[in-house]
Amino acid sequence: MARESWAYRDVAVESFVDPCSGRVRIRPVSGQAYATSLRVQCARALADTGRYPLGTRFLVSAKLTDRQGGEPFLYVWHGDPVVEMTPARLKRFLEERKRLRI
Numbered sequence: 001m002a003r004e005s006w007a008y009r010d011v012a013v014e015s016f017v018d019p020c021s022g023r024v025r026i027r028p029v030s031g032q033a034y035a036t037s038l039r040v041q042c043a044r045a046l047a048d049t050g051r052y053p054l055g056t057r058f059l060v061s062a063k064l065t066d067r068q069g070g071e072p073f074l075y076v077w078h079g080d081p082v083v084e085m086t087p088a089r090l091k092r093f094l095e096e097r098k099r100l101r102i
Contacts (some may be wrong), residue, residue: 005065010086011074012093013040013048014057024049029057031094034064034074057081057090068087 012029024047028034045051046058058081062074076082084094 005023008061008077008080009063010093011060011062012057012090013042013060013062013074015049015052015054015075023047024054026058028074029090029094032097039071039073040076041073043078043082047080052084057085059089059093061086076094 007023011030013026013096014029015024016086017023018025026040026042026046027036028038028040032038032046040062042060046056060076062076064072065075066072
């Protein structure tokens with residue numbers, strides 16, 4: 001099955017420690033169209049604290065899906081590049097997205 005590139009959008013995500021499980025997880029950054037409680041399915045490397053410190057923010061290409069009627073989540077295709085975001089780049093990204101909302 002071919003990847004539908006039109007369904008993917010740029011999303012800023014960050015690593016954090018899940019208080020329920022104590023594991024490092026990935027969530028959308030606050031200030032976007034997606035809630036910070038939304039799960040993100042992506043490469044495990046993003047949650048690797050040996051590679052990226054806790055709280056690192058990334059720019060990824062993700063799509064909202066629900067896999068056969070389950071809970072919705074953001075899916076990041078494993079072949080897409082992932083970009084680390086500096087605080088200045090994140091701020092600029094969020095400001096640009098704020099203007100595009102209706």
